[in-house]
Amino acid sequence: xxxxxxxxxxxxxxxxxxxxxxxxxxxxAGPGLVLPRAAPGALDxxxxxxxxxxxxxxxxxxxxxxxxxxxxxxxxxGDEENPFWDLPSPFRRQLEEWFxxxxxxxxxxxxxxxxxxxxxxxxxxxxxILTNRHVVDxxxxxxxxxxTGKEYDAEIRGVDAQSDIAVIKIDAKGLPxxxxxNSDKVKVxxxxxxxxxxxxLDYSVTFGHVSAKGRRVIFDPSMDQDFIQTDANINPGxxxxxxxNIDGEVIGVNTLIRGLRTGIGFAIPxxxxxxxxxxxxxxxxxxxxxxxxxxxxxxxxxxxKDMAEGVQExxxxxxxxxxxxxxxxxxRLGDVITAVDGKAVSTAQQLKAEVRAKRIGQSTTLxxxxxxxxxxxxxxxxxxxxxxxxxxxxxxxxxxxETTDVGLTLRPLxxxxxxxxxxxxxxxxxxxxxxxGSLAYRKGIQRGDVITEINAQPVMALADxxxxxxxxxxxxxxxxxxxxxxxxxxxxxxxxxx
Numbered sequence: 001x002x003x004x005x006x007x008x009x010x011x012x013x014x015x016x017x018x019x020x021x022x023x024x025x026x027x028x029a030g031p032g033l034v035l036p037r038a039a040p041g042a043l044d045x046x047x048x049x050x051x052x053x054x055x056x057x058x059x060x061x062x063x064x065x066x067x068x069x070x071x072x073x074x075x076x077x078g079d080e081e082n083p084f085w086d087l088p089s090p091f092r093r094q095l096e097e098w099f100x101x102x103x104x105x106x107x108x109x110x111x112x113x114x115x116x117x118x119x120x121x122x123x124x125x126x127x128x129i130l131t132n133r134h135v136v137d138x139x140x141x142x143x144x145x146x147x148t149g150k151e152y153d154a155e156i157r158g159v160d161a162q163s164d165i166a167v168i169k170i171d172a173k174g175l176p177x178x179x180x181x182n183s184d185k186v187k188v189x190x191x192x193x194x195x196x197x198x199x200x201l202d203y204s205v206t207f208g209h210v211s212a213k214g215r216r217v218i219f220d221p222s223m224d225q226d227f228i229q230t231d232a233n234i235n236p237g238x239x240x241x242x243x244x245n246i247d248g249e250v251i252g253v254n255t256l257i258r259g260l261r262t263g264i265g266f267a268i269p270x271x272x273x274x275x276x277x278x279x280x281x282x283x284x285x286x287x288x289x290x291x292x293x294x295x296x297x298x299x300x301x302x303x304x305k306d307m308a309e310g311v312q313e314x315x316x317x318x319x320x321x322x323x324x325x326x327x328x329x330x331x332r333l334g335d336v337i338t339a340v341d342g343k344a345v346s347t348a349q350q351l352k353a354e355v356r357a358k359r360i361g362q363s364t365t366l367x368x369x370x371x372x373x374x375x376x377x378x379x380x381x382x383x384x385x386x387x388x389x390x391x392x393x394x395x396x397x398x399x400x401x402e403t404t405d406v407g408l409t410l411r412p413l414x415x416x417x418x419x420x421x422x423x424x425x426x427x428x429x430x431x432x433x434x435x436x437g438s439l440a441y442r443k444g445i446q447r448g449d450v451i452t453e454i455n456a457q458p459v460m461a462l463a464d465x466x467x468x469x470x471x472x473x474x475x476x477x478x479x480x481x482x483x484x485x486x487x488x489x490x491x492x493x494x495x496x497x498x
Contacts (some may be wrong), residue, residue, distance in 0.1 A: 029367030038321075040307055052246055053374040056193050059206045059248040061147050063122040064241055065129060065176035065446055066197045067154070067168070070112035070141040113139040119196035119241030120144065120168065121178050121250060122278060123461040125420065127152075127170040130277050133159040133241030133253055136166050144170050147203055158280030162288065162384065163225060164255055166240075167280040179240055183269035186210055186228060194232040194254055194265070196241030207230035208263070214349055215266060226349040227266035228252045234265030243267040245294055289358045289381035291331075292324020293317050294489055295348045296335055303477055303492040309372035315347040319489030322424075329379040331372065333481055333490045339367035355381055406474070407438020413450055421448045426483060427460050439474075443491045453481035 009492060073129060094113060099175025117136030122128070129144065144152040152170035158167040193207045208231035215227040230243060234254050243252035279286040295315045298305055304316055314336040320326050340354035341364055358364050360383045368375045410429040411417060418425040430448040434441045454468035456476060473476040474495040481490045 018385055027467045039301060042471060048104075053193065053205075053207060055247045056244060060178055060193075060242060060244050060250075061197055061205075062176040063342075064147070064195050064203065065120045065122060066145045066202050067129075067131060067135055067240060068145070069116035069118070069136055069139045069142045070114040070143075071116065071138055072112050072140040072467060080172065086282060088128065099240050101267040111297075114141075114143070117197060117237050118239045119201055119237065121242045121253070122175050123177060123180065123239070123274075124281070125173065125175045127172045127175060128157065128281055129154065129168050129170065129279075130253060130273060131166050132253065133161060133164045133166040133256075134166060135240045144168070144483045147214075158284040158286070160280065161274050163272060163286075165253070165268065165276040165280070165286075167233060167277050172451075176256050178244075178268045179248065180274050181245060181247070181251045183228065183251050183271045186245070186251050186269075188212055191246045192228075192230045192232045192251070193244045193246075194230070194234050194238055194241065195244070196238035196254060197234035197444050198233075198236060198237040204238075206233040210276050211264070214347060226269060226272065227256070228269055230265050230267060231263040232265060233263065234267075234430055238265075239253065281426060287360065288356045288384045289322070289360050289362075290384040291326045291355055291379060291381055292293070292318030292321035292329070293326045294321075294487060295337070295351055297347045299346065301495050304334075307477060307479070308336055308369070310374070311336045311369040313344075314369065315345055315348055315351045319484075319487045321487050325379055327488070330343075330375075330377050331366065331368070332377060333488060334370070334479065335375075335377075336369045340370060340464050341365055342367075370379060406433035407440040408445065408451075409433035409435075410451065410465060411444070423448060423450065423483075424486070426450055426452070427458070428483065429462065430464055431482075439493055439495060443481070443493060445491060447484065448484075450483045453479075453482055455479050456481075463479075480488045 067078065069292045116135070116139075118131060120129040120131035120135075123130045125434055136156055136159070139156070142156070143151055144300045145151045152172060154168040155172045157167040157169045188210050188452075190210050191207060192210050195203065195205050198204050198302055201370060210230040211226060213232050216225065228243065230252075232243065234257050236249060236257075238254045238257075242250040243254050243256050245251050253270070253273045254265065254267045256266040258264040258266075276286045278436075294317075295319050298308060298311065298314045298316050299320075301316050306318070315338075316446050317326070317331060317333055317337065319336045320331065320333060337345060337351060340351060341358075342355055345351040345354060355364070360379050361380055363378055363380055364381060366377045368377050409432045411432050413422045413428055413430040414424060415425050417430055421430065431440075431449045431451065434445055434447055451465070453459060454465060457464070457468040457471075459468055469478070474493060477492045477494040479490055479492055481488070483489075
């Protein structure tokens with residue numbers, strides 16, 4: 001079979017490949033078609049790939065454990081079952097606490113009930129097991145089961161809330177261990193295999209690919225987390241189990257999913273997991289250095305990129321925690337950090353990794369670009385606190401309110417309003433309402449936030465706000481500095497016409 005094609009002004013005959021001829025003939029022949037066999041080489045390749053997945057599962061599964069967690073139950077109501085049992089644990093505990101405070105209820109202790117399950121990875125032959133903090137959180141008793149069926153009681157060696165990593169310990173020797181790979185070398189698109197106990201289906205193996213790296217999926221931008229995204233099916237019960245490459249090396253600790261059966265799962269990179277786990281094993285705690293800033297890669301911050309002068313890559317300081325290390329330095333909102341002690345950084349996680357490695361209290365130099373000027377700013381990282389506390393500031397008065405054209409209702413912040421909204425007194429305008437769907441709403445401004453500046457102009461009274469907004473251009477973008485839950489930050493209000 002052939003067809004005429006035009007080439008360089010002349011008509012030539014192009015032959016149709018024989019394999020396509022066979023396929024077309026088969027289609028014409030109808031359902032009784034017997035297609036030609038695939039080339040032996042192709043089948044051999046498929047068999048090799050099939051065998052590779054089998055070998056990965058056989059290699060890693062002995063070092064994977066099923067973790068059962070029991071929580072202490074205090075309940076006495078005359079009913080056989082806790083009426084709050086089917087609720088998510090945070091809500092259940094709140095309701096139980098209220099319920100047991102009622103005078104007619106007399107709590108009594110029951111034996112812990114095994115009501116939680118996850119997975120874990122043996123990382124040392126003498127019984128140290130890596131898992132997620134949320135798997136063992138609030139545990140009264142922990143039991144570990146191997147694929148052989150052998151069970152052990154376990155105790156928590158240490159947990160790290162910021163990374164959601166935990167290490168538990170069992171009394172055993174000579175255990176099979178998993179090899180932790182180098183997650184920095186992971187490539188998007190490579191095979192990824194998840195092993196764990198989803199929905200109590202022990203030692204389930206699913207496979208897919210590495211979908212992305214460097215994902216941030218926790219709302220709190222100060223959290224020290226950075227995820228590998230995968231389309232290997234991860235479900236409840238996979239938490240704490242391994243995500244491995246085709247060589248059987250652990251490249252991540254499975255932690256989160258975005259909706260069931262969506263093919264969107266997240267794993268903590270193995271390098272971060274190992275760094276934290278080593279410290280938990282040695283000291284029972286992971287002490288990390290902290291700048292007290294919220295940050296965002298300039299490359300991802302489209303609205304701000306056009307405003308940043310003289311810099312193409314770096315990390316934008318979008319928030320500064322009051323009374324944190326950065327607040328005591330010359331660092332300012334909107335600064336673009338390009339290097340830490342001379343080492344270039346262009347993503348939030350690169351900056352966090354560099355700061356995390358610094359000794360607490362050690363003077364560190366940040367290379368910064370501010371309004372086109374290059375600066376070297378000294379800051380002394382502190383130890384990451386258990387809780388971030390805002391610092392009190394001075395007070396201001398008048399009391400009228402105003403609804404703005406960006407969807408905000410504002411009032412000058414007074415001591416009475418600060419007490420009412422449970423925030424620290426400060427200078428600025430209190431957001432008392434945000435219109436759903438408005439520009440301010442879409443940019444994440446919330447009720448209780450305090451606006452302090454508009455385009456670097458302080459706003460202490462409503463007249464200040466009106467004056468600043470009159471000079472501003474929403475089409476180009478307006479920089480709004482504010483304090484939200486004790487963190488100084490900024491957002492850009494830009495009317496894109498949407």
